[in-house]
Amino acid sequence: MTPPASGLEPGPGAPAAHGTTIAEAFVSVDVPGEELDSLATWSGDDGATWVIATAKSTHRLVVFDADTGALLRTVGAEGEAPGRFRRPNGIAVFADLLFVVERDNRRVQVLRLPAFSHVGSFGQDGLRSPYGLWLHETAPDELGLYVTDSYMEGARFDVVPALATLDARVRRYRVELDGDRIRARSLGAFGSVDPAGALRIVESIAGDPARRRLLIADEFRPGPSSLRVYGFDGKFAGRSLPDGTFRGEAEGVALWACGADEGYWVAVDQQAPLTNFHLFHRDSLDPGGSFHGGVASQTDGIALHAAATHRFPAGALYAVHDDRAVVAYDLRDVVAALRLDATCLP
Numbered sequence: 079m080t081p082p083a084s085g086l087e088p089g090p091g092a093p094a095a096h097g098t099t100i101a102e103a104f105v106s107v108d109v110p111g112e113e114l115d116s117l118a119t120w121s122g123d124d125g126a127t128w129v130i131a132t133a134k135s136t137h138r139l140v141v142f143d144a145d146t147g148a149l150l151r152t153v154g155a156e157g158e159a160p161g162r163f164r165r166p167n168g169i170a171v172f173a174d175l176l177f178v179v180e181r182d183n184r185r186v187q188v189l190r191l192p193a194f195s196h197v198g199s200f201g202q203d204g205l206r207s208p209y210g211l212w213l214h215e216t217a218p219d220e221l222g223l224y225v226t227d228s229y230m231e232g233a234r235f236d237v238v239p240a241l242a243t244l245d246a247r248v249r250r251y252r253v254e255l256d257g258d259r260i261r262a263r264s265l266g267a268f269g270s271v272d273p274a275g276a277l278r279i280v281e282s283i284a285g286d287p288a289r290r291r292l293l294i295a296d297e298f299r300p301g302p303s304s305l306r307v308y309g310f311d312g313k314f315a316g317r318s319l320p321d322g323t324f325r326g327e328a329e330g331v332a333l334w335a336c337g338a339d340e341g342y343w344v345a346v347d348q349q350a351p352l353t354n355f356h357l358f359h360r361d362s363l364d365p366g367g368s369f370h371g372g373v374a375s376q377t378d379g380i381a382l383h384a385a386a387t388h389r390f391p392a393g394a395l396y397a398v399h400d401d402r403a404v405v406a407y408d409l410r411d412v413v414a415a416l417r418l419d420a421t422c423l424p
Contacts, residue, residue: 097354097368098415105373106147106404112136113401116379118169120191127387129396129404132166142404145389153194160196168210179208200262209281221253226280238278245269247277268312275314284331295328303327330380336422342366346377353377367416374399392423
């Protein structure tokens with residue numbers, strides 16, 4: 079969720095701007111008016127890699143070349159029919175399946191790549207105002223999927239609900255893959271009603287299957303925006319990242335896994351004129367360094383592609399810039415600049 083300019087002012091006790099400068103490897107073509115939000119990557123059999131972005135204002139997907147930032151195509155239009163969208167937001171890829179959350183159709187739609195053909199949809203019977211999602215493989219042909227649901231109150235739907243009603247901020251599904259069909263079953267919803275762990279405004283979510291841990295971005299301001307730590311069982315783990323970690327809003331979050339146990343979390347600190355990207359150690363959540371580019375501003379979503387592409391043999395971090403472009407950071411540059419564990423590079 080991109081806030082108004084006033085929402086980007088540092089909160090009380092926020093630290094001064096900090097972090098290393100890492101130049102963007104590319105800035106994509108400009109697509110003003112699309113209101114880009116979230117990103118996912120996909121590699122085809124021919125070795126080409128795409129960055130697929132949700133475009134909220136035009137109700138479609140925008141596809142970029144992951145090596146150059148060139149605009150390849152747009153997909154979809156506004157509507158409820160298969161292959162159409164209303165305010166698409168969260169997005170994720172598993173194999174050749176693309177999962178897209180639509181806020182105003184209140185569903186998750188599944189498409190098959192590279193043709194973007196419709197496979198199915200689910201969630202309409204429970205989702206109220208869905209935003210982000212994260213998924214992982216739980217068994218052969220079975221996925222566990224989490225969707226954040228930022229339902230609000232008031233005439234303009236801009237009032238955070240009472241604490242006691244925040245117990246359904248994340249919905250869980252079991253998704254079974256059966257050839258050209260999918261079957262999704264709701265496993266209920268969760269959210270802490272404890273003030274320390276409550277999810278007041280939610281969008282981005284990511285998980286670590288090895289530790290059965292979820293990091294969920296709570297964007298609420300004027301309170302301290304942060305990442306809340308939950309377990310796969312839906313229970314608040316009793317901790318969040320310390321107040322003051324994020325000067326702006328905690329937005330996109332992704333796990334950079336380095337083998338089975340090591341790695342880093344990458345989290346967006348949405349700011350202007352430049353976004354900060356914070357890294358935290360995978361297990362301890364201790365700070366691992368911060369950086370910003372020379373261009374990227376007011377970033378919402380990110381996608382960490384820790385696999386080789388033609389241009390990025392060690393992978394890349396992709397980020398939205400100002401709702402209208404995508405930038406890339408070479409992971410080799412990130413490792414070198416922040417002196418990270420070199421085993422994170424393939």
